Amino acid sequence: MPVARCHWPKSDLMIEYHDAEWGVPSHDDRHLFEHLTLEGAQAGLNWELVLKKRDGYRRAFADYDLEKIAAFDDAKAHALAQDPGIVRNRLKIRSVVTNAQAVLKVRAEFG
Numbered sequence: 001m002p003v004a005r006c007h008w009p010k011s012d013l014m015i016e017y018h019d020a021e022w023g024v025p026s027h028d029d030r031h032l033f034e035h036l037t038l039e040g041a042q043a044g045l046n047w048e049l050v051l052k053k054r055d056g057y058r059r060a061f062a063d064y065d066l067e068k069i070a071a072f073d074d075a076k077a078h079a080l081a082q083d084p085g086i087v088r089n090r091l092k093i094r095s096v097v098t099n100a101q102a103v104l105k106v107r108a109e110f111g
Contacts, residue, residue: 003019013052017051029066038057040092070100077090077097
């Protein structure tokens with residue numbers, strides 16, 4: 001029986017994303033933060049390009065360990081801006097750090 005699928009996934013990577021993740025609820029903080037990060041990186045770019053860099057993002061951002069990311073300083077952000085494994089936009093990189101700090105504040109206040 002053929003798989004019902006939207007028209008937009010054309011490559012193997014996009015088909016895998018569509019079938020396994022797109023529209024699938026998640027309640028895992030690390031997974032949700034990964035998607036927040038990737039969506040921020042995608043601004044002005046296409047989603048497939050960002051998905052190709054997914055492993056680079058996991059490596060660069062400590063496998064989305066919020067405490068580690070929140071502690072990244074300007075030197076670390078500058079080093080990440082040289083990393084070809086991610087989108088090398090300094091504002092997008094800083095947003096990941098700022099978002100990690102904000103998530104930790106929310107977690108501390110609300111659990």
